[in-house]
Amino acid sequence: MAQAPDRSTGALDYLVVRKIYGNKAPQSGSDETGDKMAQATGDGPKSNGILGPVPVLIPLAIFIWSLSFIGPVSNGEVVRLSYDWVPSLGISLSFLIDGLSLTFTLLISGIGALVMLYSNTYLAGHPQYGRFMLYLTSFMLAMLGLVLADNLISLFVFWELTTITSYLLIGFDNESAKSRRSALQALLLTGAGALALLAGLIILGVAAGTFEISEILAKGDEIRAHALYLPILILVLAGAFTKSAQFPFHFWLPNAMAAPTPVSAFLHSATMVKAGVYLMARLHPALSGTDVWMWTLTIFGAVTAVFASVLAFRQTDLKQVLAYTTLMALGTLTLFLAFDSGYAITAFTTFLITHSLYKAALFLMVGCIDHGTGTREADILGGLGRIMPFTAAAAALAALSMAGIPPFIGFIAKELMYAGAVEAATSPVFVASMALAANALMFAVAGIVAFKPFWRPGQPTPVEPHEAPWPMLAGPIILAVLGLIVGIAPGLIQGTLVTPTVAALLGSADEAKELKLWAGVNLPLFLSLGTFAIGFVLYVFHQPLRRTLAAIDARAPNFDRGWDRVLDGLKALAEFQTRLIQSGVLRRYIFITFATLFAAIGTTLYLRTDLPDLEGIEVLAPKQWAVVALIIAGTISVVLTRSRITAIAALGVVGIAVALIFIMYGAPDVAITQLLVETLVVVLVAIAMLSLPFLDKPGRHDHRPLDAVLALGVGTVTTITMLLVLQQPIDLRLTEYFEQTSWPEAFGRNIVNVILVDFRALDTFGEIAVVVVAALSAYALLRTTAKEAQ
Amino acid sequence: MEILLSISVGVLVAAAVYLMLARNVLRFIFGLILISNAANLVIFTSGRLTLGAPPLIEEGALLPPEGVANALPQALVLTAIVIGFGLFAFALILVYRAYTTLGTLYSDDMRVAEPRSEDAG
Incomplete structure (x- = not known):
């Protein structure tokens, strides 16, 4: 396959593609696929035809259908649905709807519908729009399967389906080397994690005695006390951490921004990266509560959250900024899953919903800016508030929620986080300061992303700025407004989503804390005020700070480059191994084959049997000694001689001696065949010799x-094996059958012949076929030689 | 005799392995012939040896006389000899063809498919 030219370097890469297909109508003749598509649909080059609106209906239908479960779930019911899949292995296609899976289902289908509506405009007229929608829809269905699955193995299958569809989506712009690299990186990293996860899930299933998640969750104490608890935990967390991009596996997520913006909004903020978080939450009742669980999640979550917010600060590309804040959110979610207090889990649930709402809105909003101005560079963008009022409004609402300002849901989530941190049993100061640092940085980032591009002066952009069309605005506006509505009326999600989710994790709805805007003057409130103050200072000084961070970051070890080095190392190892094993030297291959044979037989003989019993040597006639002497003498001559004629003659001697053995021991037919063949062999070799050189070059x-040592070794084990075989009693039933049926059934008196042409006729036919094929191939080889000679 | 034949087979196999490891592919062919012979002897001997009584049924009889040689390994060896010959003939032609095309009988020098890195560079 031809390598496409590398048109990488950041945002520009995607813009090139988008400008061709998105902003302007494709030039006639510029793109064959685009033209065909336009003709086929018949309504202008900027439309996606029926592929545009129809896919939107799928998530919409699922969303509406899921809403119908809110009633039962908020009453504490759990809906279960099961089909046998591989009953012999205990694998069933079973689904479970409780608070946790319903929350995820609503987020996935709801945001999915908005993202698909948005994509239809964002990628209008893209020649591969059908493919894009196929990937996106498959991804969404896989993700829904993942959050609804009630069987460890089905869950894993859906998990891998999201990995594969996400690979296809990140690499959607397949002509860009950067996209391909990012896609492969995400695939390898999450795929490796998934392998660990599979191992972990299998051990978990075996330890619990069932693969049904709902049954496993009921056996939490048993699993935590199990001897294999630690391996299970490590393997499952390896899968969850790679999928949810926890430090030090975080680097694939910012790179995954090579995907088209709607994909980033859907996969890399709201849904897929939360699969790891979902898994940890799902298995929380079974695995949490131990010190290992608590400390691992606390440390990984906290380090990811703070590290990512610092890096987010350092970025200038708005999409990259959001990518790093997503990392921060994932870290925070992990951090709060470490605990099992009501506040921590309520904070987890609330922040999960909050983050999905505002982050998807912001990503879509960045897409609008990109679409309207042709750039995503924070340093260039400015003064867009008047030109893009609706985008600006959506951005402001989403960012206020992200910054945690009342009365947005973000504020409630932040208050709950502080409450949860203060309540944390072992390390409240650590958790609270981590949360404070991350939230303050979030506040500043919100300013960079949603305030500065709209209300501060900027530089001219590549495209004359214009407002995005309504299908692109619908998503960010609806999501951002939702953040405000549930902030003002938290009761809307309290009983429907938050309490059932907390109940799913902690086993009791009573553990859920109340979501409220005004919780009185308490420590969380002071921490919030502190967050605003620090965040504001950070925002004001963000440009000098960014330069300092960039300087530090340039010198710090780079994980992305480290990844390249790991891959290079792997390739070098493969090359070394190939060169070692596949030397291309025929003799070495044969040597290894025989050495393996020798080692295998030799070891078996050494371990399993005594040496053969040489008792009872019979008295042999001189002719018998003579024949054996002929064989051995002939063999040794072939090996030692340097003369071709001697070698041929000695081979003939061996062949004739073998024929003599057949004659002596009652096998005249075999002996005749052997003599004929032996004669032919000698004749053929002799003819070939006429045009072949001497055996050894002169003086060599x-x-x-x-080789001689190995040869003697193989010869010895062959002899010993044969002696051992001969000491075993022989089973003559088959021979007796042939003897008894040869005349009555096949009417032949020569039993050997009857076997060949009657009982085993198909074998003989195969043998003839082999000879014919050999003859034809030989003829073909000789004929081409003759042609070349002419 | 079984013991002697077992030793002969060992000698044949050892010689065959040594020859098959040679640089010259003609020696490889010699090794191939020897190892075919060894294999035939192994099959034949495993069926046990019976002096001078071919497995034939006399005119008018339904069964062969008591104590005839084992017919089954003979049939197998017959097939094996012919197949071995086919293999040998093809290998010999291949060697001949390789020599006329590549001008060498040394397997180390036959590197059309995988040129040595120094050759390629």
Whole structure:
């Protein structure tokens, strides 16, 4: 396949593609696929035809259908649905709807519908729009399967389906080397994690005695006390951490921004990266509560959250800024899953919903800016508030929620986080300061993303700025407004989503804390005020700070480059191994084959049997000794001689001696065949010799001590094996059958012949076929030689 | 005799392995012939040896006389000899063809498919 030219370097890469297909109508003749598509649909080059609106209906229908479960779930019911899949292995296609899976289902289908509506405009007229929608829809269905699955193995299958569809989506712009690299990186990293996860899930299933998640969750104490608890935990967390991009596996997520913006909004903020978080939450009742669980999640979550917010600060590309804040959110979610207090889990649930709402809105909003101005560079963008009022409004609402300002849901989530941190049993100061640092940085980032591009002066942009069309505005506005509505009326999600989710994790709806805007003057409130103050200072000084961070970051170890080095190392190892094993030297291959044979037989003989019993040597007639002497003498001559004629003659001697053995021991037919064949062999070799050179080049000898040792070894084990075989009693039933049926059934008196042409006729036919094929191939080889000679 | 034949087979196999490891592919062919012979002897001997009584049924009889040689390994060896010959003939032609095309009988020098890195560079 031809390598496409590398048109990488950041945002520009995607813009090139988008400008061709998105902003302007494709030039006639510029793109064959685009033209065909336009003709086929018949309504102008900027439309996606029926592929545009129809896919939107799928998530919409699922969303509406899921809403119908809110009633039962908020009453504490759990809906279960099961089909046998591989009953012999205990694998069933079973689904479970409780608070946790319903929350995820609503987020996935709801945001999915808005993202698909948005994509239809964002990628209008893209020649591969059908493919894009196929990937996106498959991804969404896989993700829904993942959050609804009630069987560890089905869950894993859906998990891998999201990995694969996400690979296809990140690499959607397949002509860009950067996209391909990012896609492969995400695939390898999450795929490796998934392998660990599979191992972990299997051990978990075996330890619990069932693969049904709902049954496993009821056996939490048993699993935590199990001897294999630690391996299970490590393997499952390896899968969750890679999928949810926890430090030090975080680097694939910012790179995954090579995907088209709607994909980033859907996969890399709201849904897929939360799969790891979902898994930890799902298995929380079974695995949490131990010190290992608590400390691992606390440390990984906290380090990811703070590290990512610092890096977010350092970025200038708005999409990259959001990518790093997503990392921060994932870290925070992990951090709060470490605990099992009501506040921590309520904070987890609330922040999960909050983050999905505002982050998807912001990503879509960045897409609008990109679409309207042709750039995503924070340093260039400015003064867009008047030109893009609706985008600006959506951005402001989403960012206020992100910054945690009342009365947005973000504020409630932040208050709950502080409450949860203060309540944390072992390390309240650590958790609270981590949360404070991350939230303050979030506040500043919100300013950079949603305030500065709209209300501060900027530089001219590549495209004359214009407002995005309504299908692109619908998503960010609806999501951002939702953040405000549930902030003002938290009761809307309290009983429907938050309490059932907390109940799913902690086993009791009573543990859920109340979501309220005004919780009185308490420590969380002071921490909030502190967050605003620090965040504001950070925002004001963000440009000098960014330069300092960039300087530090340039010198710090780079994980992305480290990844390249790991891959290079792997390739070098593969090359070394290939060169070692596949030397291309025929003799070495044969040597290894025989050495393996020798080692295998030798070890078996050494371990399993005594040496053969040589008792009872019979008295042999001179002719018998003579025949054996002929064989051995002939063999040794072939090996030692340097003369071709001697070698042929000695081979003939061996062949005729073998024929003599057949004659002596009652096998005249075999002996005749052997003589004929032996004669032919000698004749053929002799003819070939006429045009072949001498065996050895003049002055060169064929002494190979190592080969000789191996040869003697193989010969010895062959002899010993044969002696051992001969000591076993022989089973003659088959021979007796042939003897008894040869005349009555096949009417032949020569039993050997009857076997060949009657009982085993198909074998003989195969044998003839082999000879014919050999003859034809030989003829073909000789004929081409003759042609070349002419 | 079984013991002697077992030793002969060992000698044949050892010689065959040594020859098959040689640089010259003609020696490889010699090794191939020897190892075919060894294999035939192994099959034949495993069926046990019976002096001078071919497995034939006399005119008018339904069964062969008591104590005839084992017919089954003979049939197998017959097939094996012919197949071995086919293999040998093809290998010999291949060697001949390789020599006329590549001008060498040394397997180390036959590197059309995988040129040595120094050759390629």
